[in-house]
Amino acid sequence: MKSKKQTYKYKLIDHTADFGAEVYGAEIEDVAAGSLSAIAEWWGIPPPSISENVIIATENLIEVVGGRTIDTLIEALNEWCFLVQHRYILVTEISLVWTEVSLTISWLSKDEITPPALESEIKAVTFHEGTLERFEVGIFQWYTRWIADV
Amino acid sequence: MQSNSQIKLERIDKFRWRVPKNAMKGMRVDGKIYSSSKLIKGIEGDASVNQVANVATLPGIVGESLAMPDIHWGYGFPIGGVAAFDLNEGVISPGGVGYDINCGVNLTRSKLFADDIRDRLPFLADVLLSQIPCGVGVGGDIVLNAKEMRKVSELGARWVAKRGMASLTDIEHMEEGGCLSSADPEAVSDRACERGRDQLGTLGSGNHFMEVQEVQEIYDPKAAQAMGLEVGQVVFMVHSGSRGFGYQICQEHLKKMGNASNKYNIPLVDRQLACAPIQSPEGKEYAGAMAAGANFAWANRLILVHRIRRIFEHVFGMGAEKLGLGLVFDVSHNIAKFETHLVNGKKQKVCVHRKGATRAFGPGDDRVSPAYRGVGQPVLIPGDMRTGSFVLVGTGQAMEETFGSTCHGAGRVLSRTAALKATRGRDLTGSLEKDGVYVRARKLKTLGEEAPEAYKNVDSVVDVAEGAGIARKVARLKPLVVIKG
DSSP: OOBOOOOEEEEEEEOSSSEEEEEEESSHHHHHHHHHHHHHHHHTSOOOEEBSOOOOOGGGEEEEEOOSSHHHHHHHHHHHHIIIIISOEEEEEEEEEEOSSEEEEEEEEEEEOOGGGSSSOOOEEOOTTOEEEEOSSSSOOEEEEEEEEO | OOOBOOOOOEEEETTEEEEOGGGSTTOOSOEEEEOOHHHHHHHTTBHHHHHHHHHTTSTTEEEEEEEEEEEEOOSSSOEEEEEEEETTTOEEOGGGTOSSTTOEEEEEEEEEEHHHHGGGHHHHHHHHHHHSOOSTTOOOSOOOOHHHHHHHHHHTHHHHHHTTSSOHHHHHTBGGGGOOTTOOGGGSOHHHHHHHTTOTTOOOSTTOEEEEEEEEEESOHHHHHHHTOOTTEEEEEEEEOOHHHHHHHHHHHHHHHHHHHHHTTOOOSSGGGOOEETTSHHHHHHHHHHHHHHHHHHHHHHHHHHHHHHHHHHHHTOOHHHHTOOEEEEEESEEEEEEEEEETTEEEEEEEEEESOEEOOOTTOTTSOGGGTTTOOEEEEOOOTTTOEEEEEOOHHHHHHSSSEEOOSOOBOSOHHHHHHHHTTSOHHHHHHHTTOEEEESOHHHHHHTOGGGBOOHHHHHHHHHHHTSOEEEEEEEEEEEEEO
16 A cells, blocks of 8 residues: 555644544645544544555545635545444545545545444534634644534 | 633623623623632633633524533533523524434432332443443334334333323423424424334433432422432433434534525524524424433333333332333423513513523523422522432523523533543542442543543532523432443
8 A cells, every 4th residue: 555644733622512634734635634634533543544545436436625724624424424424334445536626535445344433423514713824934833723513 | 622702701790701702802791600619710811701702702692601500512502501581583403402312301300218228229320231222323112213213202101101101200300291292293304214113212422421320419308308308218210312313403403504594694603503583494403303202212211211110120029100211300401492471571482592501491481380489499509420410490590591491510621531540540440439439430531531530520610500590409319220322
């Protein structure tokens, strides 16, 4: 497997009844990948690794039409939650492309998960205080923050 | 993470604080928070106060933007938020209902007494955990196709009764008879149906629970008698909602409402307050879909009651009649409904959003189930898994002040992470068992997150509701068995 070096960092943040995440990334795709890892940590499952081996195929694809905005990311994260929580797919590898018109997450899975394997349920990632920003300097130029209702 | 509010609250009396209309630009009406000197310290300066003010900026709001004593930070509306909107000038907002549409609680009484069954409680707890589908994404044995899903969302509790899992008496003991006739199943997406197709009769996870309880104290004998409650009696409580079906409806409509807010030039101070005029196509579509989600939730809770009745029959070796498992009432905590209230002395039909709040109609109101019309509508307030829960009734004062609404629970004080830290290394299950509470959970993490100290003292919350006159105490319930997802 040819893996891409991880170029994001994230931390889970508290919200009264729920949780959120702050993610820093070198590229815009990295904040999306970091967000998926943050969600995996909340679920208590291994995060997907970023790989260049993932072949884009319509059956293994999340594609959200939208620009490089927090709305696009939130919609993609909600699709991700549906894939794992409802279709019970344990994604092991992903490839991300985020252009001016869409965010595409291609994925590979080795296993299905039985529902109780997840530690916690996410009802939805919300728009509440969600943000996606770009800084002009530094290694981690992209930043996002979102809060999930659990 | 905590956003702070700079809003200065004005004390009105012992149980009421005002968020003045001039506290924030754009507020159309005052806000009002029901609280006490002790509880208000927990929210002064936090984002939930801002959220009360934010709701007051929405077009067509009638009366005041209200917050019940269990107020805490939510998305868009605060949890504990109540707001009513004029049908012609006002808006409807998914953020005023929440993701878990018609999350709510029901209570079922029995003819059993706690002292007679204490030795059976550990076994009962084990059977309940093994037989009630609960936990993250766990489906049940009822799997429906899209057509049948739409039937459930149209008929609500009546769908359950038609299949022999509930009686007409059960339905009479539910808010709205367990069905909003305004439901529009066609406004529900295939994705929502897919998410809900195997979730009917499942508890879920997080703060959802099932508890066997003992009636510990009676405060209002007349109301308790109307509900068939007496000291020492065993009852059970179910807290669940519309599961993935409702989450999906909310999620999809929030996006549509975001566009609608732009289309109708509604300025938003928080994206989660996205809304549309009630009379607009977008508003009507959400109202129809939300009602469908509410109906699904009522069906879900009623099927859970059916499952628990069967488990009681099995564990105690008695038939249904001897066990006397009658539904006391079922209330919604997250909903928007079209109701007629007195506004400035005149009857007006409004759209009341209750987000983490309970309908609390007073005695004499013909919308209250006939069995309770003389005492007021039962209000069920779950507390934490050690302290207990309350049964209240609605009041005439609530009809005058809060569009017939009151609190819905204890309200959280600790985040999930903080609760986990606070309970790390402690034998929570063992310590609860010493207090006579047998806890079973699919995930230990959930247990830590939902630890008793994560919640406000439910007595303090209920005392404010009673002190302010927006509910009246009937009975206190002590947990015996707690089942968590």
